[in-house]
Amino acid sequence: MKIFRLTISRIATHFVENKLIFILFFLGILASSITIIFYYGNLFSFKNGVYDDFSEIRAYTINLRIPQIIDKDEIIKMAEYEGNCKIQDIIFSSVLDENGNDSIKFDNEDNKTSLYFTDLTEAEIIGFGGHKFMIVEAYLNNNANVYAYPEPQIFNEAQQHELVAVAPKNKPDTIKIANKTYNVVSKQTVEHYIIPVEKLFSSGVRIAQIKIYTENKLSENMMYRYSDYLENNISKKFKSTDVYVEPPKVWYNTENDGNKMGFSGITAIAAISLIAFMFLLKYMMLLSHKNNVILMMVGAKKSDVLKIVILENIILVTGSVLSAVLLHSILYQPVFSKVNIYGNIVYYPMDYLNIYLIILLVSLLVNIPFFVGYYKNNIREARNRQL
């Protein structure tokens, strides 16, 4: 407590005796802290939410190497997991020949179903496995806002029970699927044909791919657990060599890479801007050298003096960062939210605490040489320097 009181009184002395330096230090750390807070929100992908609205980070794809006739209800039951893993929609896809018949054979390595789902524009022209083909999709929940295109809800209530389809632009007004004619009700910027889910299952075509979209992005740990759960269940149903689950881990990796980059960026900005202003703090502390000599002469241990110096540093930095946090939170709505590079960034107390800890850590690291120098000085050297 005595050390704390001493530190506070020394800070008050700094303010009274070196007002200009004190204010410049305060303003400098304030400006640096606001810069760091801004970049914290805009550089970290978990803050800027770049991936949050991205459907593919919520997509778990079950690829059937050999298409199968499947029971829709069984798949829905299988997709259900723990409470916080709710299903938004499931897309069932079939690969049909160019006449809309389920006649393509997938019996060898060169004719994998997955090949048909890659680079469709090229595949449609040259064909895979000697076939020209079409992909037909059906959305269990009628899209349910998974994609902005073709529409948040693809078919209206009546259309969901009719032989209707959504087709890519420049395609004919009717298509044939499993010998039934579907009227194209809309032509959109889509790559595949879309028909009502009821009609896809009643047509009896085999399903080649099932894509499950969760309502919310799962945590990384949960993503792996859910993926394993699907893999185990689907393997029980089909031969394990004929099926594999593709979790969205590539997007999690991209997000993690973004966060790592963000952390490096924040630390670099913090280090550069804080080092720049620490020379003011160092100057103020050097001015109080005389007091340190007196403290040591009346019996204070070197470690106690060092504690005072470190505490002084912590309190001054904390004061500036707290002011920056206060200023940022007050001005966030009218000013800072309008200049964000990404929209909808929300700062929580935990974020401010993280920022404070980063700044404090960097400021202590920056001052290590100064603290070491302080500790090494013995009383005679300190006194001589003062004289």
Next chain:
Amino acid sequence: MKKIIMLINNLSGNVISSLILVVILTYSLISVENMIGSYRYITFSEYILSNESLADSDYFMLDPVSLNMDEQYNHGSGKLINKISSFKGVKGVADSSKTAAYFRSSVVNLDFYNRYMTEAFNNILSEGRWFTHSKNSTDCIEAVVCGAIFNDLPVGSKIELAFPNVKETLKVEVVGKVGYPWYAPDYFSISDEVSSGDFLVEANFVMLDDNESNRKMLPENVEPRSLGLSFFVLYDNDCTSAQRNAVRDLYESVGSYKSYDEILKNTHDKIQKDLITGLVTPIFMLAVSTILLISIAVMTVYKKLREHTIYYLCGCSRRQSFLYLVFGVSIPVFISVIINTIYVAVKINNLASGVTGYEGVIFDYNNIWFGILYCIVTVTVAMILPYIVFRSNTPVEIYRRNHND
């Protein structure tokens, strides 16, 4: 030499801070220059598009996903353009056919502009005139040139263009020029957020009138082709909304479109968004560097005041002493300005020599004026506080006080 040593000596107590100031200030000034370059480009492109002919037009974009390559090729060969042109109320389609040629051993774009293209992008011409659209009576074709490679050619000069694997050359007479920043129209963008900035490309271009006699002048194997994936459709003044909707229905069946007003709106939104997001980094950095510069100035005065009283006692005037301080503090700022000027000079030099091209920015020495002005103002402000400290005490007073300490 003595003076230089005295100048550098002023920084001796603040070396690390001064180096950091150089880094932060240089980075902020470069950010500002890039931001100014982007702003100048988007406003320039908006000016190019603010044209009477385009005021009543739609920008049509073919949807490549819905077409296979054969279909795209067919549309590119003009089928779709001819179909749109045949609609009532349509004045014409601004389109160009492209091929490549050689000039001074460099590849240049050879673009054949139809008359609507020259109407639509009338504003790009900075010197001379467009084509007369008359039949060629000589062996020389009228051309408008654009790009660094043509910069030294005056209007009226005649040049020869070569073609790959062909012996024959094409003689053209320069009747018009597109000046710096050498941006010419080129359509590639297929986006809902298409803005004026998406219609220009910085490259070397030779633009010719697209007519039969000009095409005949080309060597046998050289055939200019229209990409035909996106283009402006110009409407007649008396085009009715029913006629316009009929054309738009056709667009919708194979692609999408944006009206001229929507493009302008997108442009304004983009300008606003780019300004806000582009200015944030420089503003934060400039705020930090301004406080840092003032801190360095104050610290320099505090640390060096004692030395300057000795200079005074040795015969150096107060004014001269203060000037040493000012110059000493200005050194990091001066270094930053020099680095920035070199950066801009290198960029301009690379652009002029054709080593690199730039998209979406206009770069010239005008971009650095803001930085220089900022530095002058900041150094002046930074020296006010030291000036007050310097003036409020006489050198003898300071010397006595320090001596007594």
